[in-house]
Amino acid sequence: MISFLSRRLAYTAFTLLLVSFVSFVIIQAAPGDYAEIVAAKRAATGAIISAADVQAVRVELGLDKPWYEQYWRWLSGALQGDFGYSWQWRRPVGEAIGERMPLTLAIAFSTLLFMYAVSIPIGIYSAVHRYSFGDHASSLIGYLGLAIPNFLLALVLMYLGQKYFGQSVGGLFSPEFANAPWSWARVKDFLSHLVIPVLVLGTAGTAYLIRSMRAAVLDELDKMYVLAAKASGLSPMQLLIRYPVRMALNPIAATLGWRLTYVISGAPIVGYVLALPDTGPLFLNALLNQDMYLAGALIFLYCLLTIIGTFVSDLLLVLLDPRIRLE
Incomplete structure (x- = not known):
């Protein structure tokens, strides 16, 4: 049983790492970014927004960095329990999710x-x-x-x-x-x-x-x-x-x-x-x-719940059917 649990935990860690990478890339692949959304909202109120203003917002949020640098910064923070900052809600992602999870x-x-x-x-x-x-x-x-x-x-x-x-x-x-x-x-x-x-x-x-x-x-x-x-x-x-x-x-x-x-x-x-x-x-x-840090954290947590559910399914199968062996 200990060997089985160790293998499953290793598979879980690898799957979560792969999911975090894929979800981050998919969110990044969408046209535009949060800086352009902020500029569009400001323009809708009648403000004059220049390309330099959009770029300044992009630099402020770190969106001017290559995607792999953004991913590494997010992943290194997530491993320490810090999923980044939600630009839309103006608060840490952990607080925004913790209230509703x-x-x-x-x-x-x-x-x-x-x-x-x-x-x-x-x-x-x-x-x-x-x-x-x-x-x-x-x-x-x-x-x-x-x-x-x-x-x-x-x-x-x-x-x-x-x-x-x-x-x-x-x-x-x-x-x-x-x-x-x-x-x-x-x-x-x-x-x-x-x-x-x-x-x-x-x-x-x-x-x-x-x-x-x-x-x-x-x-x-x-x-x-x-x-x-x-x-x-x-x-x-x-x-x-x-x-x-x-x-x-x-x-x-x-x-x-x-x-x-x-x-x-x-x-x-x-x-x-x-x-x-x-x-x-x-x-x-x-x-x-x-809001890619918030979306990425939620995708990560949803996949974690799925993996936990699959793990519980495997344990239930072992308990229900003696013909099933851990090998």
Whole structure:
């Protein structure tokens, strides 16, 4: 196990280094830079901006240096916990992300919990009662969940909440709790507002996992070892949980890493639509304004979460299936 963990940590470090390089190069490849965006904003107010003024801003921000010097300066600072300075927010990147990352993690892991808690039981039921009314109903709901984009579902829920309940479903806090210190009342208000983002982000993933779980259980039910286990006298529920379901969980556990990626990748647009104070709108604005240190740090953290999810998937597979060996 120690050898396995050491190899995975080495792979993780190399992957993060490669991701940081690629993300930095991609952000740099976009036409223009932050200095030109600042100049355009000033020109929109009627100010006269010359090429020398743009170059002065570029020198002040260090954008006149070659890209590899900028990357090395950012990477050396990141290794010490300093991800640079956000030009758009006029504050260190760590502070800008630190305020919103806990809410992002709360939304992401709540969505994952919702997806697996709903999809696994329904998938098992659909497999055991195949072609029943419940099976067809779950299939219909699943296809609808896969077909409806997240942002469209968010807009529909916002409209329904405003029209029929007179309440806005945007944000994660009521106005009186938006800037209040944490308390039990604020936690309850946060949990009540968390339902809509979790539903929006988790609908398509839940629908996909239901179909995957149903197919995996159906594939295991007709195998010879299940028929042999039936002859041993196990009750139907014990037989189902101990053998087909346990084997069917392998592909579900293996997708944990990229399920987390799916949730986080869908968060920026949904967060923008629902006005969520998480890192989604922060990331989108950083890309639009070419705030490269902020955008690069967020990409780095998103990939880190993906790698952690993949690592947890590998551990779950080892625990679920004794046939899987670390070699």
